[in-house]
Amino acid sequence: NAGVTQTPKFQVLKTGQSMTLQCAQDMNHNSMYWYRQDPGMGLRLIYYSASEGTTDKGEVPNGYNVSRLNKREFSLRLESAAPSQTSVYFCASSEVGVYSGNTIYFGEGSWLTVV
């Protein structure tokens, strides 16, 4: 039961470098999300994909791009990393639906440090 798998788990980048965080889910969910967690800020939505082929900005999209490669995979790219992007990143997925009581399932997180 893998659920939501994200890689890498840890990464150190130099300012200006680029990298891609990978995420895959095996629950056949339609919606996928990228969040970042910072102390005192909770979880903030960076981008989401309501369904395959669509992506939309969340609360804090600046400095990031995403690709919904297929139904299973949703990647997050930092084109030119900045120290302000030092954070813990969580990928998540959910079924489409409103009142079905569905929830969002999270991966284990990726710790990114930009120096």
Add this chain to the structure above:
Amino acid sequence: DQQVKQNSPSLSVQEGRISILNCDYTNSMFDYFLWYKKYPAEGPTFLISISSIKDKNEDGRFTVFLNKSAKHLSLHIVPSQPGDSAVYFCAAKKYGNKLVFGAGTILRVKS
């Protein structure tokens, strides 16, 4: 503009006693509320939820109360156990699946 606020960064409780975690929200359009629990080095996991048409939902030791007029919800854990020590996030959503999270409350249950 924080739409979901958890004003207590941390809470310490003795094992066996009640833990009460609080959450306030500002957006009256929120129609579903959830609590997530997070252990260090793990992703958040769903704990319990409540629809805006209800005022209480129970699941074992966990009960969530919703006061819509006050735009306030709370999570009660009775009795508290050391394994409950974690960060608890309150979250709310409008129509659709985008969640807005609070900043989290660190719960420490002392044995």
